[in-house]
Amino acid sequence: xxxxxxxxxxxxxxxxxxxxxxxxxxxxxxxPGAVLIVKDxxxxxxxxxxxxxxxxATEKSAALVNSLNPDWDALKKDGLTPGCMTDFVGxxxxxxxxxxxxxxxxxxxxxxxxxxxxxxxxxxxxxxxLVTKYxxxxxxLHVTRLCANLRLTPNMVTTASLxxxxxxxxxxWIGAWIPGILAGWAMTFLDTVDGKLARxxxxxxxxxxxxxxxxxxxxxxxxxxxxxxxxxxxxxxHPWLFPALVIILVGYALGRVTEGIFMRRYGFHIHVWxxxxxxxxxITARRNPNLLIFMICTLFGAPLWGVILVAAWTxxxxxxxxxxxxxxxxxxxxxxxxxxx
Numbered sequence: 001x002x003x004x005x006x007x008x009x010x011x012x013x014x015x016x017x018x019x020x021x022x023x024x025x026x027x028x029x030x031x032p033g034a035v036l037i038v039k040d041x042x043x044x045x046x047x048x049x050x051x052x053x054x055x056x057a058t059e060k061s062a063a064l065v066n067s068l069n070p071d072w073d074a075l076k077k078d079g080l081t082p083g084c085m086t087d088f089v090g091x092x093x094x095x096x097x098x099x100x101x102x103x104x105x106x107x108x109x110x111x112x113x114x115x116x117x118x119x120x121x122x123x124x125x126x127x128x129x130l131v132t133k134y135x136x137x138x139x140x141l142h143v144t145r146l147c148a149n150l151r152l153t154p155n156m157v158t159t160a161s162l163x164x165x166x167x168x169x170x171x172x173w174i175g176a177w178i179p180g181i182l183a184g185w186a187m188t189f190l191d192t193v194d195g196k197l198a199r200x201x202x203x204x205x206x207x208x209x210x211x212x213x214x215x216x217x218x219x220x221x222x223x224x225x226x227x228x229x230x231x232x233x234x235x236x237x238h239p240w241l242f243p244a245l246v247i248i249l250v251g252y253a254l255g256r257v258t259e260g261i262f263m264r265r266y267g268f269h270i271h272v273w274x275x276x277x278x279x280x281x282x283i284t285a286r287r288n289p290n291l292l293i294f295m296i297c298t299l300f301g302a303p304l305w306g307v308i309l310v311a312a313w314t315x316x317x318x319x320x321x322x323x324x325x326x327x328x329x330x331x332x333x334x335x336x337x338x339x340x341x
Contacts, residue, residue, distance in 0.1 A: 011054070011055060011056075011057065012028070013050065013058065013062045013064075015047075015050070017107040018038075018104055018105070018106055018107075019103075019106075019110075019118075020049075020102075020103070021100075021104070021122055022122070022199070022202075023102055024085055024102040027089040028088055029052065031081065031088060033052060033054075033079060034051075034080075034088060035052075035081060036049045036083065036084075036085065036088065037049070037082055037083065037084060038084070038085070038106075046070065047067070048064050049065070049106075050104075051064045070082065085103070085104055086101075096125045097126050097127040097128070097271065097339075098126020098127065099126065100122060105118060116145070120141050120200055123200050126339075127269070127271050127272050127282075128281065129281065129282055129284075129289055130283060131289070132288060139189070140189065140192045141196075143189075144197050148197060148200070148201055153197075153203060154198035155207075157194040157197060158211050158212050160190055161187045161191050164186050164187035164190065165187050165219045165223075168184040168223060169219075169222055169223060170226075172226035172230045173226040173230055174230060175233045175303075177230070177298045180226075181294070181298065194208075194212055220252060221248075221249050223291075224307075225245065225249075227303070227306075227307055228244075231304055236303070238304055240311075243311070244308045247311040248285075248310055248314050251285060251314035252318075255284070255317070255321055258318075258322050261325060265329075266328065266335045268336075270324060270328075272339055273328065275338055278338075280321070284317045284320075284321070285314040285316075285317040293306060293309050293313060294310060297309060
C-alpha cells in the first residue's frame with residue numbers, strides 16, 4: 001500500500017502506515033531520489049517506507065513502497081539514494097533547541113496512543129524554563145488532544161492566552177494577587193499548548209508564529225509594571241520598590257537584546273551554546289521563573305519581597321548572559337551549539 005503526492009523535483013510516495021518525524025519528512029522532501037529504508041529489529045528485516053522518485057515514475061516508486069529487504073545496490077544503479085533515517089537527517093533540532101533522534105513509526109507496530117505521545121514529545125522544546133519543561137508536558141498533552149478533537153486552531157488558543165494576559169494585568173494592577181497569579185499561570189500554560197497544537201496538527205503559519213511570539217515578547221514588562229502599581233494601590237511601599245521595577249524592566253530588555261545579537265551573529269540561540277547556557281535558561285529571570293518567585297513570596301504574604309527578589313535575580317541573570325555574549329565575541333574558534341555535534 002502506498003500514498004503518493006507531488007513533491008519538489010519528483011513524486012513522493014510514502015506507505016500509508018508510516019508516521020515520520022517532521023525533520024525527517026522535510027529532509028526526504030528536499031532530497032530527490034531518496035529511499036527511506038526502516039529496519040524492523042523484531043523481524044530482522046528491512047522495509048521501504050518512503051520513495052522520492054523521479055517525476056512521472058509514480059507507479060514504479062509506489063511499487064517500491066513497503067517492499068521487504070530491498071537490494072540497495074540495485075536501487076543505487078537506478079539512480080536512487082537508499083538510506084536509513086540517520087542518513088537523511090541528524091538528531092539536532094535547531095528550531096526546538098534539542099537533540100532528538102528522527103523517527104519513522106509504523107501503525108502496524110505502534111499503537112495510536114504511542115504515536116500520539118511520540119509526536120507530542122517531538123513538538124516540545126528541549127531548552128526552556130523549568131515550569132514549561134517539568135510541570136506542563138503531561139497536562140499539555142491532554143489539553144492539546146482536546147483542542148485537536150474540538151478542531152480549535154492554534155491561533156484560537158493564542159487569542160485565549162492574550163485574553164488571560166490582559167486579565168492577569170488587570171488583577172495585578174488592582175492588587176488581586178491570587179486571581180492574577182492564576183490567570184498568569186493559565187496564560188503560560190496555553191502558551192505551551194498553542195505551539196504544540198500547531199506542530200502536532202501541522203497547522204502552523206508565519207502569522208501564528210508572529211502572533212504567539214509577539215505576545216510573549218511584549219507582555220512581561222506590563223505584568224511587572226502592574227505588580228508595582230498593585231502594591232501601591234494596596235498601600236504597600238518601600239524605598240526599594242521603584243528601583244526594583246527599573247531593574248526588572250531594564251534587565252528584561254537587556255536580556256532580549258543580548259539574545260537577539262547572539263542569534264543574529266551566530267544563527268542559533270545563546271541558550272544552546274554550552275550546557276551552562278542551557279541550564280541557565282531553565283532558571284533565568286524570564287516570565288515563568290519570575291512568576292514562580294512572585295507566587296511563592298505572595299503565598300507567604302510578602303508580594304513586595306516577590307518583586308524585590310525578582311529584581312535581585314535579574315541583577316544576577318542579565319549580566320550572566322551579557323558576559324556570555326562578550327565571551328562569544330572574544331572566542332576565536334567557530335561558535336557552534338553543543339547539541340550540534
